[in-house]
Amino acid sequence: MSGIVLHQYAESPFSEKVRSILGYKGVSYQSVEIPMIMPRPDTMPLTGGYRKTPVMQIGADVYCDTAIICRVIDEIYPENTIYPEEHLGMINTVAHWTDTFLFKVCVAIAFQPKAAATNPLFQDESAMSAFMADRAEFSKGSSELGMPFETAEPHFIGHLNQLDQQLSVGGPFLFGDKPSIADFSTYHNVWFIYTREALRDYFSPFEHLMAWYEKMLSFGHGNVEMIAGSEALAQASASLPEEIMDAAFLDNFQAGQLVSVMPIDYGFQPVIGELLAAGMDEIAVARNDDQVGRIVVHFPRTGFQVVE
Ligand SMILES: N[C@@H](CCC(=O)N[C@@H](CS)C(=O)NCC(=O)O)C(=O)O
Structure with missing residues (x-):
């Protein structure tokens, strides 16, 4: 299984949120230092348009927005959960x-x-x-x-x-x-x-x-290995996205529909793809990228809009 690759830049506060959680959980991970401004040729093939920072990649699965990034990290490293029931x-x-x-x-x-x-x-x-x-x-x-x-x-x-x-x-x-x-x-x-x-x-x-x-x-940033963007893209090319089990569809959406997903607040750069899930907690779309092949892009439900 591929590990976590965090695409981020040092000055980004939302990146600091994720780095700090990785530190608290004592995680070893890889990270790409992305430019503070566009163009980001090593990030766009992964997200397909979404351009907020940070983004988390695990093989050919890409997670946009810290609301889902932090939840997925907590699922992988459940000890000392940061989501107490x-x-x-x-x-x-x-x-x-x-x-x-x-x-x-x-x-x-x-x-x-x-x-x-x-x-x-x-x-x-x-x-x-x-x-x-x-x-x-x-x-x-x-x-x-x-x-x-x-x-x-x-x-x-x-x-x-x-x-x-x-x-x-x-x-x-x-x-x-x-x-x-x-x-x-x-x-x-x-x-x-x-x-x-x-x-x-x-x-x-x-x-x-x-x-x-x-x-x-004092939690620090965990055990981080910095890698080049090209190395992250190679990891995506060499991987297949994980299969989504028990995908849920709310709001009359159906599996396989072509949709456009983007934030509801700012950063209105849409991601277009085939809908794989639109449940209570997560939206996922699949896209085929010329450079890296099949990618599944995941978003949290809260804070995002799905348009047919
Ligand atoms: N809701 C997003 C907010 C992310 C966000 O606003 N990030 C800022 C940087 S900290 C950003 O994307 N700035 C523009 C950019 O980096 O291109 C999240 O939780 O990830």
Whole structure:
């Protein structure tokens, strides 16, 4: 069986969420450092269009969106589950809110003028305009990531304050003694801001939150071997996708239909393929790629739309 290959880049907060879970679980895996902007010639043959970061590959199976990536990692490495059954509904709700609303808030905080002035990416004018043009293309058709800084800041500080208060009386993690997916979703947002030195003062009043953050940081990134994108593509070419057992179909969809799948919030780059599953938790489509052959692309149900 092929192992996990994480396609990610160092500065990506959602990649940090997955790296941290792989660290917590002590997983050995491979990783491809992808460019921060398009083109990504070693990723697109795998996803067939989806371009958010990160993406996880296992042979010829490709997982898009951390909601499914983290769940699949937990299924493969179930020890110390990050989806404890007694809190499952609430933990997933918190994780979803954090990965959508709070992330939106954090984007506005991270790219405020004070932080942009010291961001290494923005020191080179041509790199900065290439990044802005790339993200404009990425966000086309969506206003989701456009929250004004003045709106975002009170939401950000208010939430840090609530987390700090909770952690001062409970913990050590958000839902008890062990970290859950809610901790990892919160962690990558805090990491996104904390790693920008110009913004570190936001955290000074919150010692309990900082103690929690240090614990989360200490999980590290697991045992990672960096590989070239071409090596990942060769693994996909040499593999066949796993068969999907007991595929479910909600919403009147049927096996074999040609569909288009894309996120509902931003990153409206569709993946077109033959529907293999559209159940409560997962959408899967098969595609044939000229370069790597048959690939099955998996998405979480929540946060995605399927169009005939
Ligand atoms: N819901 C997605 C969000 C992923 C996301 O927004 N990732 C950012 C980077 S952290 C992104 O895709 N930026 C544009 C890009 O990398 O092309 C997930 O959970 O994976």
